Amino acid sequence: MYIERIDSLMDLKKLNLDQCMVLADEIREALLNTISVTGGHLSSNLGIIEATIALHYVFNSPEDKIIFDTSHQCYTHKILTGRKNAYLEPQQYKRYSGYTNPDESVHDHFKLGHTSTSISLACGLARARDLRGDKSNVIAVIGDGSLSGGEALEGLNYGGAEIKGNLIILINDNQMSIAENYGGIYKNIKTLRETKGKTDNNLFKLLGYDYRYVENGNDIRELVPVLQEIKNINHPIIIHVCTMKGKGYDIAENNKEETHFVKPFDLKIGDIQKPVIGERYDVIIREFLIKKIRADRNIVIMTAAMPVVLALSKDVRESIGEQYIDVGIAEEHAISMAGGIAKSGGKPIFFTRATFYQRTYDQISQDICINNLPITMILINASIYAATDMTHIGIFDIAMMANIPNLVMLVPTNKQEYLAMLNWSIEQNKHPVAIRAPRNGVYYANYEVDTDYDELNKFKLVIQGEDIAVIALGDFYQLGEEVIKLMKDKIHINASLINPRYATGIDETLLKRISEDHDIVITLEDGILDGGFGQKISAFYGNSDIRVLNYGFKKEFTDCYLVDEILRKNRLQPEMIVEDIISLKEKISV
């Protein structure tokens, strides 16, 4: 086994190319054995094993700097740079991030997780190197659909024309975004592929780049001579490398999209698509939208390469036809295009993960909110209970979006409320609306759910009590219920429970009314405290003698956290909250 002897890049460089091919097979086996147990990015990593080996074989990291775009395809890189245990022993897997991380290795330059940034980062490294008069190679590895993102296009436009020294962009052409690719660039890449790089219609040359084509990017013997030839090149160049996503594992090769990221599965059975057990919001939303679409030709559902978050398989997408639009990784374009559709009387519904709305802040603010265009934005994974890696945490969206004027952000607490809000949003034509989906499980309403949300910022007083009012937003509503119950049990207070429903404003009438027979208000939100919902309540009561305690998360990036730990750290357990209330009550009565 060669893999066992690879403790550093020096060990790789001792091998010959045939031995490297054996190593690639061993790495493939290790990745399959581990990811099938741990879950992770599967097909993207299987496809880029050979290219990663070839890069490290030819270049001298860390002097030569390799930037993996998004960095979800960095597993082989980690194996080669001293972290093979993560993939040889599944129990070690969690010790490392699934992305590049400079805290782990000098061979990792950035913590990354959102797509399309590698070319710009590489331009910066190259420019700083040239200013210093140094010589080294800077290599951006980009693929898997990331090229259609605005920043990648800005970087591509800039790099070829404006970087005067070495800049190597390796395009991993696996013919895929996460789902299909969209746009003219990919058509040109297809033409390049079909002509083995020989067509005169070469986008990259036209943008000022030199260009090389590697037909079999899963063959190290084909890759290495090309990389050796262009090593230390003195100008920007594109290396177009064709690879097969999922290479070497039948089920991944034939289900590239479904195996992009997988949960644990049985390697032999290949049960990558698990039956859904119990209710899930992705399926609930999907089924609701499909019904709506069939009844109304003006409805369009849109995404930016994220059909997976609503469990929209290829079959389902095809059945929707023209009313389904995937723009590829291009969130900015998607949001403004949705605005154009709304302006024309259509009913656009855009959906993606909450964290990716950050990529289109300006379009939401300028094109959508200034123009008050009625688009619906569905936020998936907007919760501490969702992705736990620091680049995908879902607790920043309220602070980011809910302070943009004109936006209506709805935060339902249960299934009926979610669907009522979604339906209202689709059918109204006055406001841009963002809706968070709960992530703490699918709860059913235990109060009457409204169908009309026209009266903005109208909170719902679900339980009328006294002394203490708990305002519990979204999927922390159930935490609010627990707090109420615990207070009753422990300190015999019948507290009030309020479902605020809107994160973008406050219900001044209700807040004034409860100030008459309550002296403590608790706010709970599944998001950061700074700039969040609770601080609006604190500010409202600032000139009164009502005491307000805000519960939510500290403003920080935490990587690979354990949910229970982070909840405890932020005193987000019913017992802790009731403790705080007891000590505040004691303080007041002194």
Place this chain on the structure above:
Amino acid sequence: MYIERIDSLMDLKKLNLDQCMVLADEIREALLNTISVTGGHLSSNLGIIEATIALHYVFNSPEDKIIFDTSHQCYTHKILTGRKNAYLEPQQYKRYSGYTNPDESVHDHFKLGHTSTSISLACGLARARDLRGDKSNVIAVIGDGSLSGGEALEGLNYGGAEIKGNLIILINDNQMSIAENYGGIYKNIKTLRETKGKTDNNLFKLLGYDYRYVENGNDIRELVPVLQEIKNINHPIIIHVCTMKGKGYDIAENNKEETHFVKPFDLKIGDIQKPVIGERYDVIIREFLIKKIRADRNIVIMTAAMPVVLALSKDVRESIGEQYIDVGIAEEHAISMAGGIAKSGGKPIFFTRATFYQRTYDQISQDICINNLPITMILINASIYAATDMTHIGIFDIAMMANIPNLVMLVPTNKQEYLAMLNWSIEQNKHPVAIRAPRNGVYYANYEVDTDYDELNKFKLVIQGEDIAVIALGDFYQLGEEVIKLMKDKIHINASLINPRYATGIDETLLKRISEDHDIVITLEDGILDGGFGQKISAFYGNSDIRVLNYGFKKEFTDCYLVDEILRKNRLQPEMIVEDIISLKEKISV
């Protein structure tokens, strides 16, 4: 005079092409006469007169929809669509927005002001039209450097390949961004121009577009036949129209960048560059940076097409050489590239208007803040005193940026403090830093200014008083001084005055200390209240009996506001604040 007879587009269509050319001259004269009195976008509007006339001559607005990117070049469009008075009578000019505005006319489809969105918006209009099975033309007019923005590139990539029906993109090729153009696309556009559109290396064709070239875009007789030919075309097409920015006014033709936007000037003298009277932050910052750059080769100053906001003329830029980088309109690329430079040990300083940081939220959060890369971001016009049009208001940046973890946002109150903070930011290597420049004039410190800002969130207690503490952020510090003085005069209270200096966190030690001998805390900030600085103070005191009043702006988009009015509306006058304090004190003592 034809212009006097143009009350609607019908009147335009009655003219023949020669008469249209006379009309163009009349419009040019009207624009010059008016803009020289009122100020406004000059050279960009002078260049596009003929193309606008030709578009409206051939197409039937509003059924055919024309979207002007950024819409700063919409003056001729406004003249032709019933709003000529704005440009014939300077006193009427202010009645209309300087941008397109659907509230003014059915021929305006969106309120726009940030660049690079028109193609995506047009794709949305086209897609909705096709879904309905309608027929009409959708035309995006884009130029002046906007093509290098990420969203425009995403839209360009999408439109040519994915829109199946009519989509017309008119590229106004005036060879300029606001300053120079950067990037490979512009190189290709240059090649197209040099070959009169005949080169085989045609980026637009390669992306799936049909293509037409118009050599003299300032000649209506050349434009109209081409537009007539492609009217009702059934697929996406690019019309590449060469125009001269500033056309017809010598001084504008020869000073395209300086006349992009002008203040009032004398038409005959052409005094477009006024001598600077008194101190101004743009010049102060520029001079400081030039000194720093000359002493340290690792410093790089960067912008995205906005050298104007630091008064960096072409001569000065050239004198800086390699240490000055303009990436063109491409803020996302700029920020991540700055991150790459910082990672490599360089000291990047990026500057642009505050409102444009919105365009790169995700890069600031992911590439910069998650990686804690020490870049300096200079925010210009982050204030109510700056641009008053709704797309450029400078009061949203604190809510947007200051809630991103790891970012340090500094808010100086005077010249010495600004420069001390800027210097600290450039020389430290631990934090990403954003610095707001005051906009209420250049004040000098009347307290000792610190040089070291390593101790984050350390507020400065400038005046130690009692009972009431005023925490006055940034350029509202002088308002704080006025409030303090007025309280002394009116209610004989010696209040405390605190300069918080940081917008990204609070000084818990100081806040606890002042809670001992103060019972009211006032916060003042030149930004919106929601998600802002003051709400962090309110939240901190939520569990105490300290009363907090937050002053700042309501979360809303206000267009073409008068500063005094908006200050009054938000009770941001010393007299009003003291009134509020008096009535709160009365309420407490009851």
